Amino acid sequence: MAIEVKKPGLATSVQDQGRQGNYHLGIPPSGAMDQMSFRAANLLLGNEETAAALECALLGPELTFSEDTQVAVTGARMQPSLDGEQKPLDTVLDVRAGETLAFGFASAGARGYLAVSGGIDVPVVLGSRSTYALGALGGLHGRTLQPGDLLETGKPPPARPVGKTIPSSMQVPVSREREIRVVLGLYDARVEVQSLKRFLSEPWQVASESDRIGYRFKGGTPLNFVPREPPFGAGDDPSNIVDACYPIGSIQVPSGQQPIVLHRDAVSGGGYMMIGTVISADMDVFGQMPPNTSVRFVDVSLEQALQARAERRQRLDGIRAALRG
Template identity: 45%
Template sequence: MAFDVLEPGLSTTAQDQGRIGYYKFGLPQGGSMDQYSATLANRLVGNTVSDAVLECTYIGPKLVSTTNAVIAVTGAPVDVFVNGQLIPQYERIELLAGDELKFGVIQGGTKYFIAVHGGIDVPEVLGSRSTYPIGAIGGVDGRALVAGDVVPVGVGSDNGLPVVTSIAVDDRPVFSKDVKVRVMLGLYDHNLSAKGLDSLLNSEWMLTPVADRMGLRYSGPGVEWKDREQPFGAGQDPSNIVDAGYAVGSIQIPGGTQPIILHRDAVSGGGYAMVATVISADMDLVARCAPGTKTRFVAVNMEEALAARQENNARAARIWS
């Protein structure tokens, strides 16, 4: 079983839950940018939560199924066509051998996901099938799809769960143009002046088109840093520090102008101060934002962050029961 790639789309890659345990060596976790949407697709087709899917960015691919297959498309709203006929997202769809799958214009967000029963069966690299293009590993030859590729699909098996034919509307992700992103302050928020911290947390920031799997850049009023003598090796700009490790979700503000949220394919360290970190429960929310999304950063404490994570886990457990 496989998909023949007639057109690759803008950037279509195989992704799963990511390459865990190698960030300390400089290799990012990667995986689907919007993990929740990807797992919904896997639930619909009867896969496990860890099976690989295709992640599509803005412009989707045109694929032909070489055999009968069960698929689902979730994530950002987009028109989905099988042999020219419009089919719904968030539903279990059966393809016949020779059926053509293609996509229309995306209507919100940036990324949507194609799951197929059996999973995308590219080789595992360091425990994951996720594509990391900068390192040229995982996926199909470590890169996005190109025309002429053949994307292998694994042999499907029973995951032991009841068949789900559609995802309830209340369980589908929302793609808003105005969001609140919860963050925990630190490690270097103390380098911001009171005015700078107020600007970070009480101003509106807008996502720019400079956004990819590594990070998302925002425009806004900027922030003010405290006047201080820079330590040796930190450079002259107050937003610089002596090199340190970055947490996934870290927010940097180079030069004090445009915040950058580090995402799934982020580098693991460098010389910019991390003033806050997006909580894990809101990383999918950030991934769903399209350029122009109005964003406010809301500071929470550890207890609130853990409660949000537990809420997400409870929702996932209900869907996967």
């Protein structure tokens, strides 16, 4: 089956679970930013949970289908329609050959996930079909979709009953105010104690340039650094360090001004101090934060982070149990 791209949307890309094990070579994991919504879309259709899907950022694409199939749309509140007729989110939809799927504006959240029965079939590169656009790797020709693109799909699983739906309690929240949990380190000692306290107490707003590489925040007070002589190999700016690895989720604050949280298409290292790292359980939420979302960074212990990771796994197990069979 072929899917023709009539309109590509703002930045629509093929994504899956991502490619692990190459970050030390500078190749980031990529993959769906909101893994929970991405996996739920596949589970609705009876696909492999990590079958490649389309991540549709802020403005969805327009697509026509060459054959009858089933699709599911999860994540951001972007109302799907088939040949102009509005359809629900978070459920199994039948599509007839020749029909055009379109999306409304993202009224909440930031990224819709469109799964198609059988998954999107693009070549596997280093263990993943995910698009890493900055490195022109994976996905369809290593880039976001363009008008006229044709996407092939894999072998479809047996059709699911139309109307099977994700319980609302299991959907990733899309509210405009969020708390993001952070484990402090490794360079928080570079920041004066009162300044660090203020960083953790103030609301920060998602800046418009935020993307899959990183999320920038504005609106809070710049950091005050502890005075020091720059060590050998570090730049002169007080936020500079001797080059180090950047974990996914790490929060760098160049010149102490605007924090940047690295996400799945990030660069793997550099010379900015990192005040802390967002816990893995809270990384999905970034995928659903449009510009102007208000965030507070909350300091948690490693034990609390591991507990949150276990709870996230349980939530995913709950979705699997609710949608299988």
